[in-house]
Amino acid sequence: MTTTEALLIGRRRRLALTMIGGFAGLVALSLAVAVAADLADAPTAAALTDRVVPLLVFYAPAPIAAVGGYARCGGPACLAVGAVPAVVFAALVVVGTVFGVPGVGPGDSPIGGVTMAFAAVGLSGAFVGYCAGVSAALLGDLVGFGSGDEGDEE
Template sequence: MTTTKALLIGQRRRLALTMVGGFAGVVALALAVAVVADLADIRTATALTDRLVPLLVFYAPAPIAAAGAYARCGGPACLTVGVVPALVFATLVVAGTVFGVPGVGGGDAPLGGVTMSFALVGLSGAFVGYCAGVTAALLADLAGFGGDGGDGGDGETDAAE
């Protein structure tokens, strides 16, 4: 598979799914722990999650997308990483509203607006990270130490080839 096709479409689908799913799991776990710590009034856990959640929601998509682009997971997977925090947040709010979890309802803020804001911030960070990862992969290929083999490094190849 050519480098361009590998960077745009992706050649390591299993790694891409693991990257997106793993990030979604980490964000969901962090948000759930933040809610439980707030409800249980555990000050240490609340202090930790007050620092961890913004890090995951706003800053983590860029380096994760950069690493995914360098590993040739493809643009769609790398950009999906930017939308993951918004989808997890919206799911948590809807589930909290349906199950009546105190402090997790929709409140006065429109859920769609807040979710779209999170998605735009995450998507822009993931796009910048993706561009940085593609640049790093192309420079590594140009220098001769990048991996542009026919398989994804773990034995994966496209069925079309």
């Protein structure tokens, strides 16, 4: 597989799936803890999640996609990392609506707009991160550092 194919399509499927699944689990856990802390009226946990959730939802997709781009996980996997916060948030709203969790259901809030905003921010950050990772991989190949010949092609 040529370098261009490895960077665009991806060579390391197992790493890509681990990257996407791990990030989805981390975002889901942080959102669930934030909801639980809000329902339990725990100010310390709520203060912590008020700092961690925006970090994961808005800022983390770019560096994760950059690492994925450098590791030759492929563009689709790196962009999927950007969609993870929106998908997890939408799933949380659906689960909250089905099980009647207070403060999670659709109610009067614009859930669709918030979900689309999460998707837009996450995808744009992941795209920029992927481009940076690919640039770093190509520059590394040019210099002779980290050629990326190893990898699982399963």
